[in-house]
Amino acid sequence: xxxxxxxxxxxxxxxxLTQGKSPTASLYRMYEYLVTxxxxxxxxxxxxxxxxxxxxxxxxxDPTDTGPQRYAILAVLPYxxxxxxxxxxxxxxxxxxxxxxISDEMEEELKSRPKILExxxxxxxxxxxLEETLIIPGESEEEPSEESRSTRFLVMNIIxxxxxxxxxxxxx
Numbered sequence: 001x002x003x004x005x006x007x008x009x010x011x012x013x014x015x016x017l018t019q020g021k022s023p024t025a026s027l028y029r030m031y032e033y034l035v036t037x038x039x040x041x042x043x044x045x046x047x048x049x050x051x052x053x054x055x056x057x058x059x060x061x062d063p064t065d066t067g068p069q070r071y072a073i074l075a076v077l078p079y080x081x082x083x084x085x086x087x088x089x090x091x092x093x094x095x096x097x098x099x100x101x102i103s104d105e106m107e108e109e110l111k112s113r114p115k116i117l118e119x120x121x122x123x124x125x126x127x128x129x130l131e132e133t134l135i136i137p138g139e140s141e142e143e144p145s146e147e148s149r150s151t152r153f154l155v156m157n158i159i160x161x162x163x164x165x166x167x168x169x170x171x172x
Contacts, residue, residue, distance in 0.1 A: 001069040001134075004035040008137070011036045016045070023055045024063055030077050031070060034163060035136055046084055046165055053096030057081045062123035069134050072156040075127035079152050082118040084165040089115050129156040136160040 004011065016029035026049045033042035049055060057078050065071035085095065092111030101107050138144045138161045150162040 001035065001067055004032060005136070008036050008141075012038050013041070014038075016041065023049070023052075023060045026052075026055070027060060027063070027074055027077055031073050034073060034077070034160065037137070037139060039164065042163060043165065046081060049081060050085055050088070050095060053094075057085065057118040058121050060121045060124075062121070068130060069158075071127055072130050072134070072158060073153075075124040076150075076153050076156055076158070078120045078124045080163055080165045082120055085118045087166050089117055127156075130158065132157070134158045
């Protein structure tokens with residue numbers, strides 16, 4: 001954690017160091033992108049996870065990470081996955097949808113499918129908050145303003161800008 005914070009500028013815009021094709025590896029990449037402030041990387045990784053329709057958010061294995069700061073961040077990220085995915089699902093784009101919708105009929109068929117919403121994994125809600133406040137700087141490398149802070153991360157005693165995970169929109 002401290003290494004990523006110290007090397008934010010040199011890691012910014014670069015592929016995450018975590019390799020592998022699994023829900024857990026993807027979650028760790030999201031963690032890296034969040035800490036380095038690389039929002040495009042974070043959003044791309046969220047989209048990649050979404051496109052693996054067999055990766056249910058509720059089934060993300062507990063990484064039981066030994067780093068309290070990293071574990072706290074990993075525990076909050078599934079909340080944002082569920083928010084982003086459910087937003088698309090409720091709009092009629094279920095996970096596993098084709099990358100391109102080429103007809104009105106295809107769009108109607110997708111919208112007619114049952115809406116199976118995502119949920120956070122049970123382990124994520126059991127991870128304790130941090131004893132000491134962790135501050136992840138914003139784009140200006142300063143502490144995020146009170147208006148821009150994520151309330152979900154604040155529960156874990158982490159100050160970070162609200163990640164904008166809804167595709168095409170911002171949310172509070």
